[in-house]
Every structure is written in structure tokens, then in C-alpha cells.
Amino acid sequence: MSTETASAAEQVAALPVTDWAEARERAYAAGLAAALPAVDRPLADADGLTLAEPLAPRTDLPAFPTSSVDGWAVRGEGPWRIVGRVLAGNSPPPLAEDGTTAEIATGAMVPEGVTAIVRVEESTRTADGRITGRPRPQPEWRRPGEEAYAGEELLPAGTPVDPALIGLAASCGHDTLRVRRAPRAALLVFGDELLTSGPPAAGRVRDALGPAVPAWLRRYGCEVRPADVTGPVADTLPAHVGALRTALADADLVCTTGGTMHGPVDHLHPALAELGAEYVVNTVAVRPGFPMLLARLTGPEGRTRFVAGLPGNPQSAIVALVSLVAPLLAGLAGRPQPVLPHAALAEPVPGRGDYTHLALVRLDRVAGTAHPVRHVGSAMLRGLAGADGFAVVRPGTTGEPGARVPVVPLPLLPGERAW
Ligand SMILES: Nc1nc2c(c(=O)[nH]1)N[C@H]1C(S)=C(S)[C@@H](COP(=O)(O)OP(=O)(O)OC[C@H]3O[C@@H](n4cnc5c(N)ncnc54)[C@H](O)[C@@H]3O)O[C@H]1N2
Numbered sequence: 001m002s003t004e005t006a007s008a009a010e011q012v013a014a015l016p017v018t019d020w021a022e023a024r025e026r027a028y029a030a031g032l033a034a035a036l037p038a039v040d041r042p043l044a045d046a047d048g049l050t051l052a053e054p055l056a057p058r059t060d061l062p063a064f065p066t067s068s069v070d071g072w073a074v075r076g077e078g079p080w081r082i083v084g085r086v087l088a089g090n091s092p093p094p095l096a097e098d099g100t101t102a103e104i105a106t107g108a109m110v111p112e113g114v115t116a117i118v119r120v121e122e123s124t125r126t127a128d129g130r131i132t133g134r135p136r137p138q139p140e141w142r143r144p145g146e147e148a149y150a151g152e153e154l155l156p157a158g159t160p161v162d163p164a165l166i167g168l169a170a171s172c173g174h175d176t177l178r179v180r181r182a183p184r185a186a187l188l189v190f191g192d193e194l195l196t197s198g199p200p201a202a203g204r205v206r207d208a209l210g211p212a213v214p215a216w217l218r219r220y221g222c223e224v225r226p227a228d229v230t231g232p233v234a235d236t237l238p239a240h241v242g243a244l245r246t247a248l249a250d251a252d253l254v255c256t257t258g259g260t261m262h263g264p265v266d267h268l269h270p271a272l273a274e275l276g277a278e279y280v281v282n283t284v285a286v287r288p289g290f291p292m293l294l295a296r297l298t299g300p301e302g303r304t305r306f307v308a309g310l311p312g313n314p315q316s317a318i319v320a321l322v323s324l325v326a327p328l329l330a331g332l333a334g335r336p337q338p339v340l341p342h343a344a345l346a347e348p349v350p351g352r353g354d355y356t357h358l359a360l361v362r363l364d365r366v367a368g369t370a371h372p373v374r375h376v377g378s379a380m381l382r383g384l385a386g387a388d389g390f391a392v393v394r395p396g397t398t399g400e401p402g403a404r405v406p407v408v409p410l411p412l413l414p415g416e417r418a419w
């Protein structure tokens with residue numbers, strides 16, 4: 001055994017392996033401590049971002065008493081003499097006299113003095129043109145503040161902005177939202193053996209992560225431009241250091257693939273050392289994917305940046321994304337740590353001793369069950385392409401059929417596993 005080999009073996013043996021759940025907590029806390037700056041964004045550009053301030057209405061909602069029907073706004077006892085008409089969008093004069101009425105449209109502001117509204121289909125006209133009818137016992141208008149009061153907290157800071165929130169914000173009178181800007185991410189693909197086009201052959205495999213990881217990162221709300229994806233980066237230490245330095249100049253998060261171990265051409269750890277990075281997590285007690293890491297760097301201007309080292313085996317890289325990158329990004333956005341849904345295992349799933357086992361499963365959402373999928377070797381992507389996420393089998397346990405276990409979801413959109 002050469003000295004070089006011995007030192008690599010020692011390095012592997014001495015890895016300070018972190019418990020999987022603890023690693024997620026650390027990644028989330030590191031993200032939260034470096035939460036991205038708050039910016040004002042027009043409502044139309046805010047989808048997918050995160051509230052940096054609570055959402056509160058600028059006025060009572062509704063802001064004024066609003067008719068919920070088409071009919072007659074009356075004062076006192078009928079029959080009522082018609083004295084006007086109120087359409088939505090107007091600010092009407094008071095109804096000053098008993099025995100009078102104004103025709104009113106749904107959504108119109110109810111004039112002062114009105115005691116009831118009679119629905120048009122429940123009213124009749126007398127021979128002399130006056131209105132009669134019996135108002136329903138329940139008021140036919142929406143009271144100011146019925147939905148919310150001015151300044152009331154409707155949603156806390158940290159809430160993801162979605163189309164429902166955007167609509168609510170508009171109805172509250174907001175033109176912009178105070179949100180955390182989207183994280184900017186970059187990807188460096190390591191591995192001289194990788195082909196970037198055509199079929200695998202002659203000892204070389206296709207780079208499966210360069211095309212896929214940016215798409216996953218966008219699902220988690222990152223901005224990744226085509227120019228932010230680089231690779232394969234040459235398997236030398238200077239090339240790794242140079243590529244990391246360039247990517248870190250713009251990005252909040254640089255993901256790398258491959259080179260996380262201590263093999264002869266694995267340069268990630270030495271490159272991080274050269275850049276002065278500190279580990280948030282350095283290897284995790286999880287299978288597959290254990291060599292994953294998360295490191296933190298602080299630039300001269302005080303800006304914190306992160307490097308997520310995703311293992312080279314393609315499924316392991318995705319395990320690292322859901323395990324470390326997802327909680328980190330939740331923290332950076334100021335969101336709560338994602339809560340994991342649970343499902344009952346439909347079949348046994350072996351444990352992995354002292355390690356957490358993340359097992360690819362397909363969810364049956366009607367039955368609430370998780371079904372292990374096939375083709376789940378860490379070098380394979382076939383199982384992942386038919387799975388909803390990973391069932392979590394805790395260290396020291398095995399997944400018995402019927403056991404309810406947490407499931408780490410893949411960031412899929414509704415309908416993407418509908419077949
Ligand atoms: N002596 C040991 N060797 C290895 C161990 C171990 O415990 N002791 N663990 C294995 C595990 S587990 C993993 S995961 C890998 C992680 O290694 P690296 O992150 O250094 O990855 P590489 O060596 O660069 O590549 C591993 C494998 O994946 C293929 N690969 C890499 N990048 C891509 C890509 N973008 N697209 C498709 N395939 C990719 C690469 O060709 C290798 O086959 O270490 C094990 N070794």
C-alpha cells in the first residue's frame with residue numbers, strides 16, 4: 001500500500017459522519033442565518049418567492065358595506081319610493097328618508113341609512129311605481145372587516161407566495177410585496193469520464209446531472225441560467241479551485257457533482273480547503289449518498305455563499321439535494337423547515353444499520369401507502385423517474401409493512417406522477 005493510498009483510506013475512515021436528521025437541521029439553520037435580502041416585487045413577479053414581512057390588508061376587508069345581491073336598498077317600512085340607483089364603483093349619497101329606496105347592484109357600496117336590501121326577484125312594483133317586498137332576516141350585504149381588519153396579520157413572514165396569496169394581496173390593496181429574492185444557484189459537474197452528448201461507450205458515461213440538477217434546483221425556487229452550468233470541469237485541483245471561485249462570484253449556492261470522496265481524482269475537499277470554506281456538514285450517515293457535504297464561505301464583502309457537494313452516483317446526488325439542499329434553500333428563503341409527510345409502507349424496506357436509509361417510493365395517495373420502486377441502485381436513475389420521493393427508514397430500524405414513515409418528497413408538480 002503506497003503512502004498516498006494509506007492516507008486516503010485514513011481520511012475515509014476518519015470522516016465525521018453526521019446523523020441524517022441532524023444534518024438537515026444544520027443545513028436549515030445555516031440557510032436561515034444567511035437568509036437572503038428582502039426586496040419589493042410587483043405582484044405579477046412574486047410567484048414562487050417568500051414573504052419577508054407578514055401580509056396585512058391596507059383597509060378593512062371589505063373596505064365598505066357591500067351589497068351581495070342585485071335588488072332594492074330600502075329605508076324603513078315599504079312600500080318604498082324610488083329615489084336613485086347605486087352601481088358598483090360609486091360612492092352613493094345617504095338614503096335620508098324613511099319609505100325610500102335606491103336600486104342597488106351586487107358589489108355596490110350600501111348607502112348610509114339603508115335598513116335592508118330586498119332581492120330584485122323577491123320584490124314587486126305597485127301600480128304607482130313604488131317597490132314592495134319582504135327583506136330576508138339575514139342582512140344582504142357584507143360588513144366592513146368581515147373578512148379581515150386593516151393591519152391584521154393574514155399570513156406570516158416566511159409564507160411561500162403562490163397565486164392564491166397574490167390574489168389575496170391584491171384584494172388587500174398591495175401593488176408590491178416585500179419578499180426574499182430568489183437564490184441564485186450554479187452547478188459544476190466534475191468528472192473527466194463524462195460525455196455531454198450521444199450514447200455511453202468505451203468506459204465513458206453520459207453526464208446525467210448537468211441537465212437534471214438545474215431543473216431540480218429551479219423546482220426549489222432557484223434562479224439558474226444556462227451560463228451557470230459548467231462542466232465537465234477538468235479533474236485537476238487548479239481547475240476545481242478556479243471553477244468554484246468563478247461560480248461563487250455570483251451565486252448564493254454552488255452545487256457540485258462528483259469528487260466528494262477521497263479518490264485519486266477527487267479534488268473537492270482540497271479545493272474547499274484552498275478557498276477557506278468551513279463545513280456545515282461533511283458526510284452524512286445516510287444510504288445512498290453518504291459522501292454529501294455542505295460548506296460555507298464568507299466573501300470579502302461579508303456575503304455568505306454555500307457549496308453543496310453532491311456525490312457522483314446520480315441517485316446519490318438527488319438524495320443530497322433533497323437531504324441538504326432543500327432545507328438550506330428553505331432557510332435562505334426564510335421559510336419554515338419543510339415538514340415531511342408520512343405514509344404507510346406497502347412492502348418491507350430493509351434498514352441500513354447505523355445509517356438512515358432513503359428508499360425511493362411511489363405514493364398511492366388514495367390509500368396513503370408508499371410502494372418501494374425497482375432499479376434503485378445509487379448509479380441508477382430509472383427508479384427515481386417513477387418515484388414520488390424517498391421513504392425514511394431510521395438508523396437501527398427496518399421498514400416493516402404497515403409502518404408509517406416520513407417521506408421526503410421530490411419537488412414534483414401535480415400530475416407529474418399521474419400515470
Ligand atoms: N473506497 C470507497 N469508494 C467509494 C465509496 C466508499 O465508501 N469507499 N463510496 C462510493 C459511493 S457510496 C459514492 S456515492 C461515490 C461518490 O463518489 P464521488 O462523489 O467522489 O463521485 P465520483 O467518484 O466522481 O463518481 C462516482 C460515480 O458516479 C458517476 N458520475 C459522476 N458524475 C456523474 C454525472 N454527472 N452523471 C452520471 N454519472 C456520474 C461516475 O462515473 C462514477 O461511476 O463513491 C463511491 N466510492
Ligand code: MOO
Nearest residue numbers: 288289290316378
Ligand atoms: O452515496 Mo453512495 O451509494 O451511498 O451512492
